[in-house]
């Protein structure tokens with residue numbers, strides 16, 4: 001019988017993973033851990049702090065209801081999907097909000113540092129809300145490759161969710177949120193392959209694909225497909241493509 005890894009060996013593993021991440025992490029960003037994940041980043045002259053902790057989860061929970069734009073986009077005729085695959089996980093705020101509504105989510109993120117940070121956050125969520133944490137499964141992989149596993153290693157989802165980075169030249173009214181600034185320091189070199197991702201999402205979803213877009217400018221047509229409907233939110237919208 002396999003024995004469970006000792007507490008000490010899991011701590012060693014944690015520091016090994018942290019070291020690997022630090023080697024590739026942006027020089028403007030530093031991480032600290034206790035019962036929460038603290039991100040320190042310089043931008044460009046001052047140092048800012050950003051926490052992934054219980055307060056953050058409470059805030060996300062308060063925002064979510066049947067009437068919130070994200071949940072309205074997820075539900076089909078008021079019914080919950082069997083589960084959702086979030087192909088662009090990031091710091092997992094959307095994943096968490098969907099899971100807060102009682103829906104299981106597979107979170108997929110290709111960037112290893114972003115993935116690492118979210119997993120640390122999730123393991124802390126598990127301490128105070130185990131039900132919420134167990135609704136989320138995380139995968140560190142390029143989503144385009146992950147989609148090939150759906151149908152064999154993973155069942156087909158009713159709904160696939162995509163939140164690409166907003167275009168660099170997008171002029172927003174409000175200042176960009178701190179977590180987005182941090183995320184950008186980590187993933188700016190990554191390419192998004194948005195059209196390919198959408199096509200793969202379309203092929204694996206039973207019912208619908210949702211794309212989060214900036215409120216204005218960006219056209220909704222993707223690979224010659226038009227959204228079935230759009231749901232407005234503050235500063236962004238959800239384009240829903242029903243199959």
Ligand SMILES: C[S@@+](CC[C@H](N)C(=O)[O-])C[C@H]1O[C@@H](n2cnc3c(N)ncnc32)[C@H](O)[C@@H]1O
Nearest residue numbers: 088090091092093094109110142143163164165
């Ligand atoms: C705008 S962020 C998503 C934010 C997320 N919805 C949240 O609530 O925190 C986009 C994320 O998608 C990831 N991403 C982009 N293309 C991807 C791909 N092909 N496979 C997996 N992750 C991808 C990026 O690394 C980035 O972390």
